[in-house]
Amino acid sequence: MTSTLTPVxxxxxxxxxxxxxxxxxxYGDAHALRDLTLDVARGETVALLGPSGSGKSTALKAVAGFVRPTSGRVLLGGRDVTGEPPHRRGVGVVVQSYALFPHMKVEDNVAFGLRARRLPRAEVAARVTEMLAMVGMTAHRGKLPRELSGGQQQRIAIARALAIRPPVLLLDEPLSALDARLRQDMxxxxxxxxxxxxxxxxVYVTHDQTEALVLADRIAIMRDxxxxxxxxxxxxYHRPPSAFTAEFLGGANLIPAEAVAGGARVGDRTVPAxxxxxxxxxxxxxxxxxxxTVEVPGPDGLPGRVTAVQWRGSGYRLEVALDCGATVSADLPALTGVPAxxxxxxxxxxxxxxxxxxxP
Structure with a gap:
């Protein structure tokens, strides 16, 4: 069941x-995307979040013009662009592979879209300088892509996409190829x-909930x-409308219960919510x-038994089988006394x- 869309x-x-x-x-009998209706306002960042195969990248490619919808319309600024080729849509696109031209220097990669639009040479040079400064890559303008790190290549891909000053920027898993530290920096x-x-x-496509929570004004959860x-x-995050969203966005434990006034009843215990x-x-x-919190058995907690303890450096992840039949995961600080x-x-x-x- 699809929830009511939040108005933009x-x-x-x-x-x-x-x-x-x-x-x-x-594609034949297989649906890559089903009846998507969603708007993104000017100046808004919307993350399309979901597991692999959920349709999020297909939704982005439909906007970019890389795939043609079987049905429905794609609108940019109210204009129907469903049948227009990518180069006429005026959008900036950054993909996970960066797609830089390997034989071109950094400054020429950034200038590519501007030159394709036949802008005056002085304007191209000024815009390239502006974009490289924006992403902190001025000192690398004369290098080839192979001379840059993954994070630096990603910055150049973003600068190239922004150089044409697009009203729409599409980012398709832009950080997935980076290691953890570079991902945080980017x-x-x-x-x-x-x-x-x-x-x-x-529009930011990702399967990483942290990226979506950090960057997005709104998150669109996709599945199947x-x-x-x-x-x-x-x-x-705090008031998920469905079980799938609760579990996918934040890895929530879902415990079968009976909804009551002010919370839920689990077994013979009432838990406030x-x-x-x-x-x-x-x-x-x-x-x-x-x-x-996992403690020694007492009257205020849900009774159960610890089935696994995993040390994670800064803390512990415990798996606890509750007497009510559910199994939950709990994260405890390293200084906390942890049951075995x-x-x-x-x-x-x-x-x-x-x-x-x-x-849902």
């Missing part, structure tokens, strides 16, 4: 920068660039080629690993919410 702020005279209007993409860089592009609409949920990042999407009846108690595998324990629940038991 817009004025009566300003069309959304990007619009998918019932867009489907099919995430910080993208956050900074967002502040310098107040009028640019950005469909849009499942969409809303502000903090709202989806800050938000409930279910008034009463069968439901799932949604609680993230960091909001659980096989020992009985009680799980105390911190911040929690309640979602519908049915899968």
């Amino acid at each position: 702020p817009a004025t009566a005279v300003e069309a959304p920068a990007i619009g998918w209007d019932g867009v489907s993409v099919r 995430l910080d860089e993208l956050r900074r660039l967002r502040g310098e592009l107040p009028d640019t609409a950005i 080629a469909r849009l499942v949920d969409v809303g502000p990042a903090d709202e989806l 800050a938000h409930s999407a279910v008034a009463s009846g069968p439901a799932l108690l949604c609680v993230r690993p960091h909001a659980l 595998a096989g020992e009985p324990a009680a799980v105390r629940v911190g911040a929690a919410c309640v979602v519908a038991r049915e899968e």
Whole structure:
């Protein structure tokens, strides 16, 4: 069941920068995207988040013009561009492989789109200088791509996409090829660039929830080629509308329960919840690993038994089989006393919410 789409702020005279209007993409009998309807406002960043095969990259390629919808329309600034080729859409695109021209110097890669538009030479030179300064790559303008690190190549790919000053920037898994440290550095860089592009609409495709939470104004959760949920990042995280979103965005534990006033009943214990999407009846108690505390058995916790303990440097990940039949994961600080595998324990629940038991 698809949730109601959160409306995007817009004025009566300003069309959304990007619009998918019932867009489907099919290859034979296989659907890569099913009936996607979603708008992105000017200056807004929307992350398309989901597992592999969920349709998020296909949705981006439909906007870029790399795939033709089987049905529906793609709109840019209110203009129907469904049948237009990529070069006429005026969007900037950055893909995970960077796609830099290996035989061109950095400055020529950045200038490529500008020269294709036949801009005056002086304007091209000025724009290249501006873009290289924006991404901190001025000192590398004379190098070839093979002389750069992965993070530096990614910066050049972004500079090339932004050089044409597109109203729309499409980023398809741009950090997936980088190691953990470079990924964090580039995430910080993208956050900074967002502040310098107040009028640019950005669509960011990722399977990494951290990237989506850090960068996006709104997150669109996708699954099996469909849009499942969409809303502000903090709202989806703290008040997920569906079990899939709760589990995928933040790795929440989902414990079968009975929704009651103010929370949920698990076995013979009542657990308070800050938000409930279910008034009463069968439901799932949604609680993230960091909001659980594992202690020696006592009257205030959900009884169970520790089945596994994994040290993670800064803390421990515990797996606990609850007496009610569910298994939960709990993250505990390293300085906390940790029960050993096989020992009985009680799980105390911190911040929690309640979602519908049915899968979306």
